[in-house]
Amino acid sequence: MAPADGPESGIERLHKVMARAGVASRRACEELIIAGRVTVNGATARIGDRAGPADRIEVDGAVVTWDPELVHYLVNKPRGVLSAASDDRGRRCVTDLVPAAVRVFPVGRLDADSEGLIIVTNDGELTHRLTHPSWGVDKEYLAHVEGVPSRGSLTRLRGGIELEDGKTAPALVSMPQPSMLRITIGEGRNRQIRRMCVAVGHPVLRLVRTRIGPLTDPALRPGEHRSLSADEIRRLHRAARRGD
Template identity: 35%
Template sequence: MHVENTEVKRLNKYLSEVGYCSRREADKLIDQGRVTVNGEVPEMGTKVTQNDIIKVDGKPVTEPKEDHVYLAFNKPIGIVCTTSSKEKNNIVDYINYPKRIFPIGRLDKPSEGLILLTSDGDIVNKILRARNNHEKEYVVTVDKPINPDFIDKMGNGIPILDTVTRKCEVEKISTFDFRIVLTQGLNRQIRRMCEYLGYNVVKLKRIRIMNILLDIPVGKYRNLTEKELLIINQSTGQSSKTEEASLPTTPKKNAQKQFKSNRPKRTGKKRN
């Protein structure tokens, strides 16, 4: 992705679009005084062009020469979704990818399953915008038998963190297991919801993000397919990327059909 020399944009957006980090992380770096523009420490909201000399921790920020990376990773329990080298079990060191990448969102340390990583800071911002209502699906094991009241309350909203969770799809799949589809990402949301109802989570696995399904072994990763990227781009179309980086477009109805076709098929049968 190349930023035109004459184009002026906010510093955090610039760092995001060249693939250095997400806008949120860029704001932290700027606030910590670790970013300089032409040798000066900038204020939050400073605007720059490609002609400016931008450094982080004294090292020049350059635009990527290669295409961006988009990975699906099956995170093991115990790995932390941070790029900080201060965390010995950080996800970046675990994967050890030969290019700078960072996770899109989070998955708690005691949880496992699907998380996306990329070198494209712009798509991170698009996916993380709550208004896009992106689905995330989980399979959860709790410490005591699940009853209809539990399923009903989980699906209709639980008061946690000074709010009430959005209504969501919840289904019992066995005595101690249920699946849940969220469109929001409150801190430790599922665990807090269960605790409110007197249950403790024994195991939590994320099996889907939007149209991306978990189909790789624990600890392994794969590149997203062109079709997966296309559908992501269509479903986040309200926050478009630059023209050069944008993927081919299809009518919105077609994108919605493709998204639905990638959701796991439900049999309608419930195991006891």
């Protein structure tokens, strides 16, 4: 006999599932469905539809994450901590900074000498979207560099730098104060910002990632973490979807 609808079976009215996932109140979720902004497995949803754990729910193209076993943390990685799940030499890893209830992995990398925001999760789909080069979710960095870059150096950084593994894509670059660069890139090459700055004659002294797609949190101190909200997770999916 098939299980009856309800929380125990995981199959419920769609607006209840959405509300349970933190999308909005039940009434607001009904309004989203009526407005045609919700799909289930690619089909536009209607009031009265039901959904279960195997269904893919999207709001405005962003996936609704409602698996209770999925966790999503935003971490402010301190300098010297590895962007890894473990280290055979016993060095501290970014996964040591979050609760150990489930096995999690960092999304992308920040080299050991760099600091700032990194996502740690067990959500494989979101990880793929945020790291796959075809989606190009942008990331913003503050780089304290040697010397004061000239206008010509800034122009070179903006237009793309020829590195040993190919030319970088155009970047957004500004200098909010002398020797401090704000650089936004959509690529994720190894030590890319550092290599770009060396190429224009201004090695990086300190590098801090301040934004991942739509996410930033200046109140999060080095070594601290917090869980992402349902809205932040949807915004990350939406940012990655722009490259579809």
